[in-house]
Amino acid sequence: MKKQSIIFVSIITLMIVLSVGYALFSNTITIQGTATANARMDVEFITAAVTTEVGSTNASAVINSDKNVLTITVPSLEYPTSYAIVTVTVTNVGTIPVKLTGVRTSGFDNSDLNISYTNLDSYVDTTMNVNGTHTFTVKVEWDEDSQAQVQNANFNIYLDYEQVR
Amino acid sequence: MEQEKTRKRLYIVTIVLLIYVLSLSIGYAFFSETLEIDGVASTIEYYDGTKLPHTPVTLNNKKGVHFTSNYNDEYSYLTVNGTKLTDGYYYALVDENWNDDTYIITFDKGMLGAFQGKTITYTIAFTNPTVLTYTDGTATTTDGSVLSASNAVSGTSDFSSVSASIDKTSLDPNEQVTLTLTTTIGTIDFTKDSIVKVDVAYKIYPTDNGTRHFYFILKYDSTIDVGNIFDADLLTQCSDKSVTKVNNGYNVTKYSFNCNNYDSIVSDLKSKLEPGVTYRLIRDFQGTQSGVSGSVRLSDGSQLLVNGPYRNGIRHIDFTLTQEQIDSIARIFTYGAQDGSGIFTFIRIYKISD
Numbered sequence: 001m002k003k004q005s006i007i008f009v010s011i012i013t014l015m016i017v018l019s020v021g022y023a024l025f026s027n028t029i030t031i032q033g034t035a036t037a038n039a040r041m042d043v044e045f046i047t048a049a050v051t052t053e054v055g056s057t058n059a060s061a062v063i064n065s066d067k068n069v070l071t072i073t074v075p076s077l078e079y080p081t082s083y084a085i086v087t088v089t090v091t092n093v094g095t096i097p098v099k100l101t102g103v104r105t106s107g108f109d110n111s112d113l114n115i116s117y118t119n120l121d122s123y124v125d126t127t128m129n130v131n132g133t134h135t136f137t138v139k140v141e142w143d144e145d146s147q148a149q150v151q152n153a154n155f156n157i158y159l160d161y162e163q164v165r
Numbered sequence: 166m167e168q169e170k171t172r173k174r175l176y177i178v179t180i181v182l183l184i185y186v187l188s189l190s191i192g193y194a195f196f197s198e199t200l201e202i203d204g205v206a207s208t209i210e211y212y213d214g215t216k217l218p219h220t221p222v223t224l225n226n227k228k229g230v231h232f233t234s235n236y237n238d239e240y241s242y243l244t245v246n247g248t249k250l251t252d253g254y255y256y257a258l259v260d261e262n263w264n265d266d267t268y269i270i271t272f273d274k275g276m277l278g279a280f281q282g283k284t285i286t287y288t289i290a291f292t293n294p295t296v297l298t299y300t301d302g303t304a305t306t307t308d309g310s311v312l313s314a315s316n317a318v319s320g321t322s323d324f325s326s327v328s329a330s331i332d333k334t335s336l337d338p339n340e341q342v343t344l345t346l347t348t349t350i351g352t353i354d355f356t357k358d359s360i361v362k363v364d365v366a367y368k369i370y371p372t373d374n375g376t377r378h379f380y381f382i383l384k385y386d387s388t389i390d391v392g393n394i395f396d397a398d399l400l401t402q403c404s405d406k407s408v409t410k411v412n413n414g415y416n417v418t419k420y421s422f423n424c425n426n427y428d429s430i431v432s433d434l435k436s437k438l439e440p441g442v443t444y445r446l447i448r449d450f451q452g453t454q455s456g457v458s459g460s461v462r463l464s465d466g467s468q469l470l471v472n473g474p475y476r477n478g479i480r481h482i483d484f485t486l487t488q489e490q491i492d493s494i495a496r497i498f499t500y501g502a503q504d505g506s507g508i509f510t511f512i513r514i515y516k517i518s519d
Contacts, residue, residue, distance in 0.1 A: 007175065008178065012178065055294075068199075069202075079369075080297075115206070153204075156201065157201075157202040160199050161199070161200070
């Protein structure tokens with residue numbers, strides 16, 4: 001009984017101390033007003049285009065209607081070392097600054113097809129203000145040493161954004 | 166009882182504390198979003214062991230064809246004001262087609278008639294469009310001999326010799342190679358087509374899954390009279406009635422045979438001739454020789470406007486007429502053999518320059 005009481009009292013005391021720590025000095029000022037919270041976070045693909053094709057034909061980059069999914073298709077790599085490059089621009093169309101917290105990938109481990117990107121790593125943990133942009137490229141290349149006659153690969157790149165604290 | 170109450174109080178406090186702590190963390194990570202890129206890539210069987218990647222080069226911008234030939238420079242027999250006419254081969258060209266791994270040039274075989282015993286070259290070029298190096302280049306020829314519609318005729322060839330060469334056995338990316346095909350015309354069989362095929366082969370470094378090929382085919386078509394304006398079949402309809410069509414041509418059953426102004430062949434030819442344009446009249450004649458056997462001539466009734474060559478074999482003459490001369494054509498003479506054995510394998514008139 002005593003022990004439990006001691007614990008109970010300790011917890012209460014801790015909570016009070018925490019609150020008190022923030023409010024040791026206080027003074028109450030009354031401000032009357034009305035505030036509406038409409039902060040919105042929205043990052044979108046704004047442009048995506050196939051900017052280079054060498055030994056490749058009919059590559060495409062299509063942004064979906066929600067502008068948060070980009071589909072890259074490279075259907076005809078003709079010989080080892082052939083490649084296609086897609087240039088992508090992401091923009092902050094929300095009302096608060098954001099930052100890229102991480103880049104996740106899958107399908108990058110194909111031994112015949114090399115998938116790579118540039119610039120993205122430099123954006124990690126940097127702030128993208130409202131209307132700001134991030135531009136980077138994605139390259140799909142048939143590996144020089146590949147002996148494969150026909151090869152298919154699926155890959156994904158995930159860009160994780162958060163609001164800036 | 167007291168203990169139970171205390172336990173409950175502790176439990177409630179803990180829950181409240183937890184909610185308080187959680188609400189703090191939620192407040193700091195409320196907005197986040199993930200953009201997704203989905204990709205799919207595929208290689209194709211470009212290197213299937215036969216096709217050589219290449220980009221065609223147009224060598225004759227004037228006529229918009231890919232090839233050039235010495236035919237126009239060396240063997241143009243016609244001169245106008247002392248200047249040889251060029252691109253004469255163009256008027257005998259039926260088709261050129263550069264598709265996938267094969268380039269085919271097709272000519273009216275009649276043009277060969279002027280070149281028996283002569284050596285004609287054809288030149289084409291292409292570039293290496295890849296980022297890889299081509300090595301061990303070769304060019305080998307296959308003489309298709311003389312081909313019938315379905316069978317090759319062994320032991321007979323229109324070409325006494327054929328050869329091909331490339332000026333680069335190694336080809337770097339974007340580099341151009343020139344292929345030259347050299348043919349010497351032999352004894353021509355105008356009743357059949359003839360084909361020469363060049364196989365250009367390279368290895369590709371570093372992938373080198375085998376040798377890749379490109380094919381250049383030169384074809385002389387015996388069935389097409391490109392631009393021929395002389396309808397030899399109409400000879401059989403002339404009022405003189407001395408020409409009959411036979412399996413291997415037209416048999417002129419007497420020495421001198423005339424088609425006159427009222428015969429359709431005369432008006433037909435006059436309607437097609439253009440003033441100031443240069444034409445080639447070419448024919449192949451076989452028969453017992455006498456006088457001007459084998460000659461084909463155009464006359465205005467009193468003088469010759471075109472005096473075609475005589476004697477056996479393939480012979481030709483080039484001519485240009487004014488409108489007045491065209492309008493005055495009144496007679497077409499064809500000279501056979503005295504014994505009625507003379508046969509024209511063909512008689513053609515076609516444009517060789519504008």
